[in-house]
Amino acid sequence: MALLPSLLAAWLGCWAGDIGLYALFRFQLTGLLDRASWGQRIHRGILRLLDKAGPAPGYASLFVLRFVSGGRTASMAAAGIAGIPWGPFLALSGIGSAVWSVYMVGLGWFTGSATGLPFWASAVVGMGLGTLAGLIIAGIVAIRRRSGRGDG
Template identity: 45%
Template sequence: MDFISPDSWGSAIYLWIVPVVLGDAIFPPVPSEMVVITGGALAADGHANFWLILFLAAFASWLGDMAVYLLFKRRISHVLDRWSWGRKTHLAIHEAIAKAGRSSTYGAIIGARFIPAGRLATSAASGIANVSIRGFSLCAGLGAILWAVWQVGLGYFAGSATKLPFWASSLIGVAVGLLIGVVVGLIATRRRGSASPVDEPFDGDLPQPE
């Protein structure tokens, strides 16, 4: 695959979006924003279908949120503790909840995905707090659509406005999105105050597998 050729990326981007955005639901460092924004930049160049990119991004975001929510709602998160990587992931989830603070409001379910680690923390906390599955599903779906429109739109706008190669437009879109996300995160953290505890305490000492 030629990593500079838009034709190569245009045919591969559809295969990357779903697994990467799904992975980001549990492990926030996964670069889902970069992949989705790149899809928008490719659409601006005419090398990808804008609406298909939008649909895949929104669907994968909703599916990932539901997976995390159900994992914690059914209290089966201990399954992660069977493996070393799972224990690290479990710890990271609780750290994300502690940083973001617990909130089971529908507004938080929709909007928290726009701040770093907010999507993971809110989905997990909603499952722990037993938010209704219908309410969470609807809000997660709306949030996923808004997130996808924002991310794909960043790439598309950067590509259309700058007329730069798709990879340069993608980097510009990622930088703008990251900057705005950090600012929103700082504002939200200050307004939230101290983080609230969750019902599933975690002290960092996960059980070792037998």
């Protein structure tokens, strides 16, 4: 497997998706959301979350939330609705996309190399390891929040 082209393709694809989601919510989708009552509720909910989080967690979410299921979409939508400037958005999203790509491609490469199993079995092992890592991180965050030590 060509590792560098895989990393580059994953990074560019992830970053392009981030930019597309951000642009949709910044320039178009909120108007479409506001046409329906359910969309208005979603829009108000996102705005309430942004008010509670403040600017620093909003910026941090562009990098961190992509590792949580559904978090990437939510953070890109929130960034677009909040009107986070293009410069910080592109930088944080680009860095987050690169780290995510290294993690995902590296996980696939590692499990494929370490197990020697067929592709599908290595993919299952990789998904299991990735899910386990996510659960551990989510558990640590939940414990920190409950103990009052977490910032967000």
